[in-house]
Amino acid sequence: MTVDAITPRRVWILWTLLFFATTLSFLDRQVLSVLAPKITSEFAMSNTLYSRVVFAFVLSYTIMFALGGRVMDALGTRLGLALAVGFWSLAAGLHALAAGVWSLGAARFLLGVGEGPCVPAVAKGAIQWSAPRQRALAIGFVSSGAAIGSVIAPPLAVWSSAWFGWRGAFVLVGLLGLTWLVAWHFASRGLPRPVLAGDTGSLAEKNDSLLRSGAEPATTLGPSGSTGLRSFRAGRYHRANSRSSLDLSCRLTSSRTPSLPRARATLMNAVT
Numbered sequence: 001m002t003v004d005a006i007t008p009r010r011v012w013i014l015w016t017l018l019f020f021a022t023t024l025s026f027l028d029r030q031v032l033s034v035l036a037p038k039i040t041s042e043f044a045m046s047n048t049l050y051s052r053v054v055f056a057f058v059l060s061y062t063i064m065f066a067l068g069g070r071v072m073d074a075l076g077t078r079l080g081l082a083l084a085v086g087f088w089s090l091a092a093g094l095h096a097l098a099a100g101v102w103s104l105g106a107a108r109f110l111l112g113v114g115e116g117p118c119v120p121a122v123a124k125g126a127i128q129w130s131a132p133r134q135r136a137l138a139i140g141f142v143s144s145g146a147a148i149g150s151v152i153a154p155p156l157a158v159w160s161s162a163w164f165g166w167r168g169a170f171v172l173v174g175l176l177g178l179t180w181l182v183a184w185h186f187a188s189r190g191l192p193r194p195v196l197a198g199d200t201g202s203l204a205e206k207n208d209s210l211l212r213s214g215a216e217p218a219t220t221l222g223p224s225g226s227t228g229l230r231s232f233r234a235g236r237y238h239r240a241n242s243r244s245s246l247d248l249s250c251r252l253t254s255s256r257t258p259s260l261p262r263a264r265a266t267l268m269n270a271v272t
Contacts, residue, residue, distance in 0.1 A: 014129045018122040022145030025118040028092045030153030035166045057108040064116020072121045078188045081121040088114025089177025095170035
C-alpha cells in the first residue's frame with residue numbers, strides 16, 4: 001500500500017495516534033518517580049532497594065529498545081505497536097497489585113519490556129505512512145510525545161493519587177493505554193503492511209526481481225515507488241541484444257578470415 005492510497009486526513013490520524021503512543025510511554029514510566037515518596041514509605045524501601053527497582057526497568061527497556069526494531073519488522077507496525085502498548089499498559093496496571101519490593105520490581109521489568117519497542121515502532125510508522133517530503137515532519141511530530149508525556153506525568157500522577165491513591169494512579173495510566181488500543185484498532189484497520197517509495201526493503205526486492213529477469217537493477221525509487229532510472233524491457237531486450245551482438249561478431253570474424261581454398265592457393269604459390 002502506497003502513501004498515495006491513504007488520504008491526508010487519515011495520515012494525520014495515524015500520526016496523532018503515534019504521538020499519543022509516545023506520550024503514554026513516557027507518561028507511564030514517570031509515575032513511579034513522582035509517587036516514589038509514598039511508595040517507598042509504604043514498603044519501607046531504602047534508596048538502595050528503590051534503585052534496584054528502577055534498574056529492573058532500565059535493564060529490560062535497554063534490551064527491548066535494541067531488539068524492538070527487529071520485532072516491529074517481523075510483526076509489522078500495526079500489530080507490533082498494538083502488542084507493545086497493550087503489554088506495557090497491563091504492566092502499568094500490575095503496579096497497583098505490588099505488595100513489596102520484588103513484585104514492584106517485576107512490574108517495572110515488564111513495563112520496560114513493553115515500552116522498549118515503542119520508539120522503533122513509531123519511527124517506522126511515521127516513515128511508512130508519510131510521503132518522502134513529509135517524513136522529517138512526521139518523525140518530529142510523533143517523537144515530541146516524549147516531551148509531552150514527561151511534562152504531564154507529574155500533575156496527572158499527583159492529581160490521580162490524591163483522588164484514588166497511588167495504586168489508582170497506575171490503574172489510570174493503564175486504562176489510558178487500553179483506550180489508545182481501541183482507537184488504534186479502528187484507525188489502522190485495513191492498512192496492510194506497506195511497501196513504500198524509498199523503503200530499503202522495497203528497493204532490494206525490485207533489484208532482485210529485475211536481476212532474475214535480466215533487466216538493469218534500479219538504483220533509486222521515485223515519489224510514487226517507480227524506478228528513478230527507466231528500466232529496460234526485461235529478458236527480451238537483453239536476449240535480442242546478445243543475439244545481435246553475436247551475429248555481428250561472427251560476420252566481422254568471417255569477413256576478416258580468408259576462406260580455406262584461398263589460403264591453400266596462396267600457400268602453394270609461395271612454395272613454388
